[in-house]
Amino acid sequence: MIITRKVLVLTLFQGLLTECWCQKWDFPNIIFGLAGSCVEIPCVFSPQNNSGTSSTVWYLYRRKQYLEIFNSQKSSSVLSEYRDRTSLARGRKSCSLRIDPVRRDDSEEYYYPGIAEHQRTNAWSLSGMILLLNVTDDPPIPALSGKNRMVEGNSETIECSVWHTCGSSPPSLKYNKSGQTKRHFEALPRGYWREILHLRYVPTSEDDKTVIQCTATYHNGKTSQRAATLNILYAPKDVMVVLPKPKAIIEGGDVILTCFCKSNPPPLTYEWYRANSKVKLRSEDQKSLILRNVSKDTEPYSCSAINEVGRGESPPTRIPMQYAATGVQVIVLYKAGGATRLKCSFVSSKPNVTHYTWFKDGNKLIYKTGQILVLDNNEDMSGSFSCIAHNIVGSSTSSELELEAIDADNNEEGTKKMIYMTLFPVLGFICLSILVICIYCRYKAHQASSPTSTTQEVHSLKNLQCSDANYTDLVKEEVSDYYNSLKPPFPTQREPGGRNVTSDNHYENIIK
Structure with a gap:
C-alpha cells in the first residue's frame, strides 16, 4: 500500500515536471515603446495543444517576487498601475502583450510571460528569458x-x-x-x-x-x-529680353540685350532673332547681345534659350529709345488784325520737350521759351522766324519761316472780298433751287387740272406731221409770166432833162 502511494506521487510529480519543462515561449529580449502611444510585445508559446491565451500571465521582474501586470484569468491580482493598460494582442498561439498607453515610468523595466495556473511555470524560471522595455519621448522619423x-x-x-x-x-x-x-x-x-x-x-x-x-x-x-x-528638370520658361536698368538708352549709343529665363538645368546655348520675321543672327549664340549705334527705328529683337530638356522663346522686344524731337517746324496758327500766333511744332519726342527757344532774323528772343509765340504788332510780325525744341536728350532746330506784316485796312478789305466771294455763289445756288422747285410744282399742277387738252394737243401735233407730205407735190414753175400779167400799163412822164418818169398817180390808185 505504501509502495503504491509512492508510485502515484512519483508519477504525478513526473507529469508536472514534464508539463513545465515542455512549455516554451518566444519573445524578443528588448523592444522600444513611444511614451503616450502603445506597444505590442510579440510572444508565441509551444506546444500547440496548450492554450496560452486562456491562462497567460505577464510578470514584472522582481527578485523572489511575482508581480503580475496582466492575468487573463484573474485581473484583480494585477498591479493597479497596469490594470487598465494591459491586454493580449490578437493572434493564434499568441501571448503577445499590449500596453496602451505606455508611460515614461515603464522604461528600463523587465517583463516575462508565464502560465497563470503554475506560478513557477514562466519564461524566467524555466529559461531565464526576460524582456527589457525602453520608452522614448521622440517618435521615429520617417x-x-x-x-x-x-x-x-x-x-x-x-x-x-x-x-x-x-x-x-x-x-x-x-x-x-x-x-x-x-x-x-x-x-x-x-x-x-x-x-x-x-x-x-x-x-x-x-x-x-x-x-x-x-x-x-x-x-x-x-x-x-x-x-x-x-530637383525637377524642365525646358526654359518665361524667356524674355532684358534691357539694362536704370540707364537710359540714347539714340546713337550702344545697348546690351540679355536673354533671361527660368530653367533647370541652365541653358546650354542661345539664339537671337531680329524683327518679327524671325531673322536669325547666325553668329550670336551667347546670353547677351551688343547692339551699336541704335536709333529709334531699330527693329525689335527676340531670343531662344535651349537646354537638355527643350527650348523656350521670348516675345519680340522693342528697344525703348530716347531721342531728341523730330520734324520741328514753325507754323502759323492765327494771323488777323494786329496779332499773329506762331507754334513750334514737332512730330515726336522721347522724352517730352522741356522748353523752346525762338529766333527772329537769327537773333534769340529773350524770355520766349513757350511753344506758342505771340506777335502783337506789325513791327514784330515782319521777319524770319525759327525755333529750337529741347529735351534731356538733345535739341532740334526748325527751318526759317518768312513772315510779312499785314496792313489792317488791306486785311479788312480782303476779308470782306473773301466773304462776298463766298456768299454770292451760295445765294445764287439757293435762288436757282427755288426756281426749279416752282417750275416743277406748276408743271405738276397743270398736268393734274387738264389731262384732256394735253391729249388734244398731242393729236394736233400728229396731224401736223402728216400734212407735211403735201409739200412734196409742189412743182416748180416760172412765175415771170404771171408777174407781167399783173403789171398795169402805167403812163410815163418826161422828166425835165429828157428822162421819162413814171407818174406817181398810178401808185396812188393802186393803194386806194
Missing part, C-alpha cells in the same frame, strides 16, 4: 525615397515609410504634395512594423527647388517629419 532628378511631366513614385511597435494602431502618413497615394505595411522581426505610403507624383517646374515632406502622426498625437528638396 524615411523618404525617390529619384534625385525628375523631369517635368514624367510621373514618378515616391515612398515614405516609418517603423513602429504597435501593429494594431500604426501611425498615419501624409504628403504635402498632391497625387495618388497607396498604403501598405510590413511585419518586421522582433516586434517591429513598417508603415509605407507611396505617392504617384507628376513633377512641375513650379515645384522645382521646393520641399516635399512626409509627416507621420502617431497614436498619441505626436508627429515627426522628413523632408527633401525636389
Whole structure:
C-alpha cells in the first residue's frame, strides 16, 4: 500500500515536471515603446495543444517576487498601475502583450510571460528569458525615397515609410504634395512594423527647388517629419529680353540685350532673332547681345534659350529709345488784325520737350521759351522766324519761316472780298433751287387740272406731221409770166432833162 502511494506521487510529480519543462515561449529580449502611444510585445508559446491565451500571465521582474501586470484569468491580482493598460494582442498561439498607453515610468523595466495556473511555470524560471522595455519621448522619423532628378511631366513614385511597435494602431502618413497615394505595411522581426505610403507624383517646374515632406502622426498625437528638396528638370520658361536698368538708352549709343529665363538645368546655348520675321543672327549664340549705334527705328529683337530638356522663346522686344524731337517746324496758327500766333511744332519726342527757344532774323528772343509765340504788332510780325525744341536728350532746330506784316485796312478789305466771294455763289445756288422747285410744282399742277387738252394737243401735233407730205407735190414753175400779167400799163412822164418818169398817180390808185 505504501509502495503504491509512492508510485502515484512519483508519477504525478513526473507529469508536472514534464508539463513545465515542455512549455516554451518566444519573445524578443528588448523592444522600444513611444511614451503616450502603445506597444505590442510579440510572444508565441509551444506546444500547440496548450492554450496560452486562456491562462497567460505577464510578470514584472522582481527578485523572489511575482508581480503580475496582466492575468487573463484573474485581473484583480494585477498591479493597479497596469490594470487598465494591459491586454493580449490578437493572434493564434499568441501571448503577445499590449500596453496602451505606455508611460515614461515603464522604461528600463523587465517583463516575462508565464502560465497563470503554475506560478513557477514562466519564461524566467524555466529559461531565464526576460524582456527589457525602453520608452522614448521622440517618435521615429520617417524615411523618404525617390529619384534625385525628375523631369517635368514624367510621373514618378515616391515612398515614405516609418517603423513602429504597435501593429494594431500604426501611425498615419501624409504628403504635402498632391497625387495618388497607396498604403501598405510590413511585419518586421522582433516586434517591429513598417508603415509605407507611396505617392504617384507628376513633377512641375513650379515645384522645382521646393520641399516635399512626409509627416507621420502617431497614436498619441505626436508627429515627426522628413523632408527633401525636389530637383525637377524642365525646358526654359518665361524667356524674355532684358534691357539694362536704370540707364537710359540714347539714340546713337550702344545697348546690351540679355536673354533671361527660368530653367533647370541652365541653358546650354542661345539664339537671337531680329524683327518679327524671325531673322536669325547666325553668329550670336551667347546670353547677351551688343547692339551699336541704335536709333529709334531699330527693329525689335527676340531670343531662344535651349537646354537638355527643350527650348523656350521670348516675345519680340522693342528697344525703348530716347531721342531728341523730330520734324520741328514753325507754323502759323492765327494771323488777323494786329496779332499773329506762331507754334513750334514737332512730330515726336522721347522724352517730352522741356522748353523752346525762338529766333527772329537769327537773333534769340529773350524770355520766349513757350511753344506758342505771340506777335502783337506789325513791327514784330515782319521777319524770319525759327525755333529750337529741347529735351534731356538733345535739341532740334526748325527751318526759317518768312513772315510779312499785314496792313489792317488791306486785311479788312480782303476779308470782306473773301466773304462776298463766298456768299454770292451760295445765294445764287439757293435762288436757282427755288426756281426749279416752282417750275416743277406748276408743271405738276397743270398736268393734274387738264389731262384732256394735253391729249388734244398731242393729236394736233400728229396731224401736223402728216400734212407735211403735201409739200412734196409742189412743182416748180416760172412765175415771170404771171408777174407781167399783173403789171398795169402805167403812163410815163418826161422828166425835165429828157428822162421819162413814171407818174406817181398810178401808185396812188393802186393803194386806194
